Amino acid sequence: MSDNGMGDDGAASYDVLKLKDELLASTTHPQVRDILSDDQLAGTRLGEAMIRVIDVQLRLHAEQDVKYREMIDERDEDIVLPVTRPGSGDGDDNVLPAGSDGQQPPTLFAHAAARVAIELGKASEEEARSIAKRVPLVASPAFKTALFKFVRLPYAVLSQALRFASTVVTTGDAGGGGANREAETIDEWIIRNEKYMRARLVLDQAREDEPMASSVDDDPSPSLSQLGIDKSASHWKQFMVGLGRDAQSVFMGTGDAKGASNSTIRIQRPDKADLPGLLLLDHHRKDAIEINTLPAFQARFDSMTLGALKGLDWSNVLVAGGIALGALTGTTDEEAQKSEGSDIDLYLYGLTVDQANAKLQEIEKVFLANLPVDKDTGKQIKHAILRNSQTITFVPERYPFRRVQVVLKLCPNPMAILLNFDLDQVAIGYSGDEVWMLPRASRALVTGFTTFTMDLIHGSFLAPRKASQDRRIFKYGKRGYGLRFLPSYIATLRTVSLDERTTTERDVPEESLPRDELHVTLREERARVSWWLAQRNHFFKMPFEKRLLQMVTVDCRTANSGEIAERSSLSCWQLFARHVALWELAQVGYFVLSDEIESWVEDAYSDDPLSYQDGPEFRWDESFTLETLQNAVKWANERDEERLEDSFRGLDIIPSPWRNYRMPRDEREALVKTNTEKYINERMPLKRSILASSLREAFAEPLVAMTHLPKNLRAYVEAELKQSLTRFADVTKGDAPSHAFIPNWATPEQAVTIRSDSEAVLSYWIHGPNEKTSQTTESEATMVEKTGGTIAPHWQLVSRKTDEVFEILHAFRRAHKDLNVEANLRNRSTRRQVSRRLVRPTERSERDAFMRWVYTRTPDFTGWYGDTEDWTMLKVPRWVVFHRFELTKQAAREWKGEPYDFTDWLEDDETDRKPLLPAPKTVEEWMAMSFGSSRYDWNVWHRQRIPPVELLPAIVQGTAALVATPTAD
Numbered sequence: 001m002s003d004n005g006m007g008d009d010g011a012a013s014y015d016v017l018k019l020k021d022e023l024l025a026s027t028t029h030p031q032v033r034d035i036l037s038d039d040q041l042a043g044t045r046l047g048e049a050m051i052r053v054i055d056v057q058l059r060l061h062a063e064q065d066v067k068y069r070e071m072i073d074e075r076d077e078d079i080v081l082p083v084t085r086p087g088s089g090d091g092d093d094n095v096l097p098a099g100s101d102g103q104q105p106p107t108l109f110a111h112a113a114a115r116v117a118i119e120l121g122k123a124s125e126e127e128a129r130s131i132a133k134r135v136p137l138v139a140s141p142a143f144k145t146a147l148f149k150f151v152r153l154p155y156a157v158l159s160q161a162l163r164f165a166s167t168v169v170t171t172g173d174a175g176g177g178g179a180n181r182e183a184e185t186i187d188e189w190i191i192r193n194e195k196y197m198r199a200r201l202v203l204d205q206a207r208e209d210e211p212m213a214s215s216v217d218d219d220p221s222p223s224l225s226q227l228g229i230d231k232s233a234s235h236w237k238q239f240m241v242g243l244g245r246d247a248q249s250v251f252m253g254t255g256d257a258k259g260a261s262n263s264t265i266r267i268q269r270p271d272k273a274d275l276p277g278l279l280l281l282d283h284h285r286k287d288a289i290e291i292n293t294l295p296a297f298q299a300r301f302d303s304m305t306l307g308a309l310k311g312l313d314w315s316n317v318l319v320a321g322g323i324a325l326g327a328l329t330g331t332t333d334e335e336a337q338k339s340e341g342s343d344i345d346l347y348l349y350g351l352t353v354d355q356a357n358a359k360l361q362e363i364e365k366v367f368l369a370n371l372p373v374d375k376d377t378g379k380q381i382k383h384a385i386l387r388n389s390q391t392i393t394f395v396p397e398r399y400p401f402r403r404v405q406v407v408l409k410l411c412p413n414p415m416a417i418l419l420n421f422d423l424d425q426v427a428i429g430y431s432g433d434e435v436w437m438l439p440r441a442s443r444a445l446v447t448g449f450t451t452f453t454m455d456l457i458h459g460s461f462l463a464p465r466k467a468s469q470d471r472r473i474f475k476y477g478k479r480g481y482g483l484r485f486l487p488s489y490i491a492t493l494r495t496v497s498l499d500e501r502t503t504t505e506r507d508v509p510e511e512s513l514p515r516d517e518l519h520v521t522l523r524e525e526r527a528r529v530s531w532w533l534a535q536r537n538h539f540f541k542m543p544f545e546k547r548l549l550q551m552v553t554v555d556c557r558t559a560n561s562g563e564i565a566e567r568s569s570l571s572c573w574q575l576f577a578r579h580v581a582l583w584e585l586a587q588v589g590y591f592v593l594s595d596e597i598e599s600w601v602e603d604a605y606s607d608d609p610l611s612y613q614d615g616p617e618f619r620w621d622e623s624f625t626l627e628t629l630q631n632a633v634k635w636a637n638e639r640d641e642e643r644l645e646d647s648f649r650g651l652d653i654i655p656s657p658w659r660n661y662r663m664p665r666d667e668r669e670a671l672v673k674t675n676t677e678k679y680i681n682e683r684m685p686l687k688r689s690i691l692a693s694s695l696r697e698a699f700a701e702p703l704v705a706m707t708h709l710p711k712n713l714r715a716y717v718e719a720e721l722k723q724s725l726t727r728f729a730d731v732t733k734g735d736a737p738s739h740a741f742i743p744n745w746a747t748p749e750q751a752v753t754i755r756s757d758s759e760a761v762l763s764y765w766i767h768g769p770n771e772k773t774s775q776t777t778e779s780e781a782t783m784v785e786k787t788g789g790t791i792a793p794h795w796q797l798v799s800r801k802t803d804e805v806f807e808i809l810h811a812f813r814r815a816h817k818d819l820n821v822e823a824n825l826r827n828r829s830t831r832r833q834v835s836r837r838l839v840r841p842t843e844r845s846e847r848d849a850f851m852r853w854v855y856t857r858t859p860d861f862t863g864w865y866g867d868t869e870d871w872t873m874l875k876v877p878r879w880v881v882f883h884r885f886e887l888t889k890q891a892a893r894e895w896k897g898e899p900y901d902f903t904d905w906l907e908d909d910e911t912d913r914k915p916l917l918p919a920p921k922t923v924e925e926w927m928a929m930s931f932g933s934s935r936y937d938w939n940v941w942h943r944q945r946i947p948p949v950e951l952l953p954a955i956v957q958g959t960a961a962l963v964a965t966p967t968a969d
Contacts, residue, residue: 023831025835027836029840033835035052035053036835042827044711047710054801057841060841063842068198071196071199076152081188082453082843083453083850084847085845087848087849093848109146113142113146114223116131116138120138120157121153121160138165147162148186153193155442157249159249163252184276184277184488190439197419198464201413203231204233204234204413234412236414240415241436241438243293243294244434244435251442263296264292264293264296268287275484277490278490279483279484281481282449283588284477284587285482291331301324304336304339308344311366311369312363314431316349317431318349318417320414321345321421322426323339323344324426324429325426325428327430343404346406346407348406349412349413353410353798363404367394371396383397386691387699388690389767390408392698392793395626399620408793409796410796414429418441419438419465420463420464422459422467423444423450423468423473425444425450450473450481457570457853460839462839467570470569470579490519492847492851493518493854495515496517501883502523503527503882517854521574524882525578525581527881528578529582529585530585530946531944533590533946537944540955540959543957544591544957551579554578554874572853578874588949589956590946618632629691636689637686640686640817647708650819652739652741653736654675679736680732681729686706687703687704699769699791699792703766704766708763710761713812714728717808717809720801724802725792726767727766730761739755753823754823757823804838811830811834814829919948920945923951923954929945930944
């Protein structure tokens with residue numbers, strides 16, 4: 001058995017999937033990784049590498065567009081479930097060509113089934129019943145099986161056809177479990193169907209640097225032509241689910257479909273037993289829910305948004321995300337209250353940049369017109385406009401009036417917008433006249449689960465689907481939406497041998513338990529966290545409301561890596577399973593894990609975060625005021641100014657106090673003043689966020705950030721962006737010191753790296769108007785005239801090259817925010833940031849990525865807490881966790897051949913020779929097992945138990961409130 005408890009087979013599989021370079025993200029394309037893997041990249045060489053990376057990315061994107069167009073022409077059977085395709089297994093995550101044992105082409109029967117399904121999908125309810133009676137095919141057991149082979153059908157069409165299909169067990173279900181297998185098949189079909197939908201977006205491509213896809217007359221799928229679908233466009237409406245249009249088809253088969261009134265639709269969810277796979281975070285999932293009909297949704301949306309969008313011209317506007325889900329499921333005021341703090345997130349689509357800028361001004365007028373009136377003054381309440389590089393947010397003075405946030409991404413259509421959403425249930429949008437949702441969103445409403453794919457872990461902000469965050473997954477767990485791993489994913493994993501113990505329960509036969517790596521690791525972490533909590537048994541002396549815990553308390557501080565999830569609990573399955581186990585214990589009443597005190601690993605320990613929310617941090621609740629927002633913006637910008645000052649010291653432009661500690665203070669301050677005048681150009685205020693009272697005021701001054709760029713890269717970027725409002729200015733003068741002081745003890749190699757900073761230039765990165773009009777270039781003047789003023793944000797997804805350039809710039813800005821950090825560390829951070837931010841253009845192996853994520857173990861951590869019992873039990877291998885009740889103290893201390901000196905536990909009592917007691921059945925029995933007259937009288941630390949869940953009501957006020965309990969030392 002290996003140290004990680006996986007056994008030889010599991011370890012061997014993991015060795016195959018190890019990353020070639022842990023610094024870089026596994027999501028990075030191999031060609032980009034090869035460029036970034038050179039540890040000597042610095043200065044000009046680093047700049048050259050970034051220019052090459054941009055060129056490679058653009059070429060790969062073009063190749064992927066070709067593959068998307070080919071996919072549109074592919075046969076349905078060639079659009080396979082990604083996790084079933086073999087990967088290269090070499091860490092590059094390349095997808096291998098499909099073998100010859102693929103699925104057979106559809107038969108004439110299957111083609112006939114597809115045509116019948118489309119006729120059913122187009123028909124009214126009465127017509128569909130007539131077709132089902134008239135066509136014997138619909139009642140045949142093979143009809144349903146044939147339908148699932150056509151992944152290019154619109155989901156609403158498939159759903160309508162399935163409603164009238166035979167309930168007879170389908171082919172392949174001869175062993176039983178028809179409902180169970182159908183649920184698995186539907187969810188696999190949805191993943192394949194979304195892959196096809198994503199490919200169809202290329203038909204609507206209208207980026208500035210690429211032509212619109214041309215119309216093609218020959219459609220390889222005559223059956224789709226029955227629905228008016230060809231290759232002239234994506235036909236996104238046909239592939240989405242519309243609440244008003246498709247509710248009958250998609251939701252009416254889930255139950256009696258009659259809600260509490262005519263304004264709601266009742267969805268009777270399937271039993272969990274009929275949803276195969278691993279189900280998590282489902283404590284708050286309901287067996288049935290009601291959703292609003294379209295008219296009821298519109299009424300609820302208006303009431304929830306307090307009329308903030310009244311009078312809006314909804315053309316080319318989509319409200320998407322949590323507020324749309326809340327208005328859909330908020331059939332009662334109580335349900336709607338759960339989304340009280342949600343923003344109104346607006347996305348614009350199908351517009352040019354000029355049109356989008358005009359729309360932005362229209363949205364401002366609507367927001368201002370709908371501001372509520374202050375009862376005391378009789379005037380509208382105050383407001384502010386918050387601008388940063390990613391969003392424009394219209395902020396009312398008071399909570400809970402809604403903030404309206406415009407996301408600065410221009411998409412071709414609503415389907416492209418919703419495909420980018422992480423969790424299934426939030427891939428819902430409202431266009432003013434219809435509620436649109438992805439098939440996976442409508443399916444999540446039916447099942448109560450998000451279906452897991454590696455996009456949740458490795459997606460990117462500008463990728464077709466972005467990654468999720470652990471806090472969002474757990475937040476929606478509280479709101480009733482769990483997480484589900486499909487059997488097809490579990491089937492890729494090794495089976496743990498029956499020789500290995502995988503439970504601490506003696507009366508549970510090993511052969512009765514699922515033995516794949518996913519389930520076994522989950523059982524391991526549930527047992528580990530229960531053990532960890534049991535060791536803190538003093539916790540239960542307190543009343544329930546005072547038992548406060550944070551997610552971060554069960555983390556082992558994962559090492560810096562290039563992975564997108566990096567330090568969040570999503571960085572590997574073991575750590576996520578550990579956080580799931582902690583969350584589960586909170587839900588059943590062991591302790592409080594409240595929103596106010598939840599602290600996340602990524603927040604607490606990430607020193608190089610991949611953040612796209614670059615705005616100031618402030619609370620949006622009853623305590624909010626515009627003054628607090630103003631202070632948050634001011635503090636964020638002042639922090640950047642302080643970092644710039646520190647960078648001056650790092651480059652030895654002004655004297656550093658710690659290096660010149662012997663210099664008299666007056667002399668040092670005089671030198672600071674002299675060098676400032678001598679070496680530093682006129683300062684520009686750093687403002688990555690701007691708070692203003694109007695859009696025009698928000699754009700009257702530019703966004704300004706500090707970045708440290710290789711000179712050749714800056715020249716390249718300036719040439720590429722010369723037609724935009726983005727520009728650069730030198731922070732320092734030409735003769736200013738350009739690298740840190742080189743100490744006497746530096747090696748020649750270190751000295752070369754330090755001097756490489758002289759090949760870079762400290763720059764202001766500016767987006768917006770040039771306040772010095774005399775220096776305005778002709779292209780900038782043309783741009784201002786073209787935009788009709790200065791309201792011209794940077795819209796993403798307009799130019800692919802510009803997006804790639806901006807991602808590189810953001811990577812440099814974050815990695816070089818403090819030039820006191822050693823140059824080699826900053827350059828490594830740059831490479832890591834770039835590898836994480838750039839979207840991998842081509843398809844990667846879902847199977848390889850999933851297996852690596854599951855098999856990766858949390859790294860050991862030895863920090864300031866030392867090797868205490870609390871931390872030891874978070875580090876011990878699997879076999880210790882599952883055998884802990886049989887271990888002697890000596891074996892527990894030497895679990896890895898390395899004795900741990902737990903002096904508190906070295907008293908020579910007879911504990912090791914005492915028989916293991918059964919689980920306690922009363923509070924008194926549990927207290928007797930868990931507490932003694934002193935710490936030395938406790939049972940050995942590795943045999944502690946938490947109280948059984950049925951005993952929790954008896955200790956809700958804490959054991960201290962019960963009979964007198966001896967206290968531990």
